[in-house]
Amino acid sequence: MFFVLSGVWLCRSFMIHDLLYSLVLLFALAVVGWTLLYERRTKICAMPVMPWVMRAAFGLLAAHDPDRARACKIADLGCGWGGPMMRLAGCYPHAQVTGYELSLWPYLVSKFRAMFCARVRVARADFLATDLCEYDILFCYLSPWHMEALKPQFARLRKGTRIVSCAFEITGRTPVATAHVPGPVRTPVFLYVV
Secondary structure, eight states: OOOHHHHHHHHHHHHHHHHHHHHHHHHHHHHHHHHHHHHHHHHOOOOOOHHHHHHHHHHHHHHTTOOOOOOOOOEETTTTTTTHHHHHHSSSTTOOOEEEEOOOHHHHHHHHTTOOOOEEEEESOOOGGSSTTTTTTTOOOOOOHHHHHHHHHHHHSOTTOEEESOOOOTTTTOEEEEEEEEESOEEEEEEEEE
16 A cells, blocks of 8 residues: 555656656747847847956946946946846946846846846847937947947947947947957957047
């Protein structure tokens, strides 16, 4: 009798584990599928900024923006999973930081992270169709296609606006500072001042 009852319990236990495994697998496939769908739409995948690249970008920004205690507006264009967006909020204690992200899953992760900081908001909006003139600092880790598409926006920015671009330069503009970050791939970081 004991073996029969333990066998029934064991079968139910495996059924629950199989069901949980199947649900987790389906969820993971949905995340990957949805992300690939938005990758096709946005022409870029949600790729996190490597910590050593982020350190170099924030180092350039700190060296050329001595008054980090001032109130300012910062935009993280294509904020992805929210890493640089949250770090910007930490480095600029009086800034309003806005992250723009279209891809659903990275947007949800960024939105969750932003819930814990009142000065950070995440917009599920296309930054190419957004007026960026109100911002003092723009942070970009995009692609050459996006940097080219943003050129009309960059031309309308206020004098003194800073643009930090990881990996891709803005053709036709001269950066005020450049850092080449060593690592598995040597990544350039550009700082522009309008």
